[in-house]
Amino acid sequence: MRAIIPVAGVGSRLRPHTFTVPKVLLNVAGKPIIGHIMDKIIAEGFDAATIIIGYLGEDIKDYINANYSIAVDYIEQEERLGLGHAIYLSRHTISKDPILIILGDTIFDVDLKGMISSPYSRMGVKEVDDPRRFGVAEVRDGFIRTLIEKPEHPTSNLALVGLYYIQHPDVLLDCLKEMIKKDLRTKNEYQLTDGLQMMIDRGELLEAFPIDGWYDCGKPETLLSTNQHLLDHNGTNRVPDGVVVIPPVYISPKATVTNSIIGPYTTIADDAIVDLSIIRNSIINEGASVISSRLSDSIIGNHAVVKGGFKRINIGDSSELEYD
Secondary structure (H helix, E strand, O other): OEEEEEOOOOOHHHOOHHHOOOHHHOEEOOEEHHHHHHHHHHHOOOOEEEEEEOOOHHHHHHHHHHHOOOEEEEEEOOOOOOHHHHHHHOHHHOOOOOEEEEOOOEEEEOOHHHHOOOOOEEEEEEEOOOHHHOEEEEEEOOEEEEEEEOOOOOOOOEEEEEEEEEOOHHHHHHHHHHHHHOOOOEOOEOOHHHHHHHHHHOOOOEEEEEOOEEEEOOOHHHHHHHHHHHHHHHOOOOOOOOOEEOOOEEEOOOOEEEOOEEOOOEEEOOOOEEEOOEEEOEEEOOOOEEEOOEEEOOEEOOOOEEEOOEEOOEEOOOOEEEOO
C-alpha cells in the first residue's frame, strides 16, 4: 500500500527554527518528525510513499534517501494552494488501489492495520476543545455526513486529525480535479476537506475512526508535549559519566554531556555539547552548545550556543545567547 505524505508547508508557527530547517526535520525524541512517520508506515507493511515537498524540499529528500530504502516518489508543490491541491499533484503516483494520506507534521500512535481493514474509506477523528482550528466532521451512525473546514461556529467537536484512508482514490482525484477546474476554494485554498465532502455527496461512505494517540508537532508547545509522549515510550535514558539523568530522556551517543543534570523529558541530539547545566523538558538540537545554563521548556536550534542564565528559550539555528 502507498502512503501519501504532504510536507510542503513552511511551518511559520515554529519559527525561528523553520527559517533554516523544514518543519518535518525538526528533532523530537531523538529523530526528525518525518522519521517517526516513516518508521511507523514501514513497520505496518507499507511498501511505497509519495512525499509532497516544497519549502526546503531538497533537505527532506536527502534525509529520506539517506535513511530509508522504501520506494519513494517526490512531488514538488511550487505554489501553496492547499492540501487538496497537494494531493491532486500526486495523482500520477496513485493507482486505483487504496491509499493512506498522513499529514507530515503529526505523529500517530494508532493501529494502522486495523484502520485500513475496513471496506469503507476512514477518516481519523478526535474530540477537541477548540474545533475551529481544524476540519470538523458531523457523524451519524458511525459515518461522516458533513465536513467543514475550520468553521467559525462548529456544530461538532470532532476534528479531522490528518489521517485519511481512501478506499477509492480515483473518486477522490476526480473530485479534486472538478474543484480545481471550477476554482472551488475555501479560505483561498483547494481544501482536501471539500474534496472529501464532494465524495460524500456522490455517495461514497466515509467512516469516522476515533484516534486517541494523536500528537501535533505544529507549535513549540505541542512539539515539546509530543517529545514528552515519545520519551515516555521510547526514551533511552543513557547516563554519561558524571551526569545525573532524571528519566525519561534521549541523549544521543554522539552528544557530549558533562557535569550536568538532564531530565526529565529532555532530548539531546547528535553532536550537541552540554556542560555545567540543568535541563528539563527541552530539545537541544544537532550541534548546539549549552554551557553553564539552567533551561526549562526550551528548544535550542542546530548549532546554536547558549551560555549562562535560567531561562525558557526558543532560539533558532546558529544563534548565540550569553548571560553574565
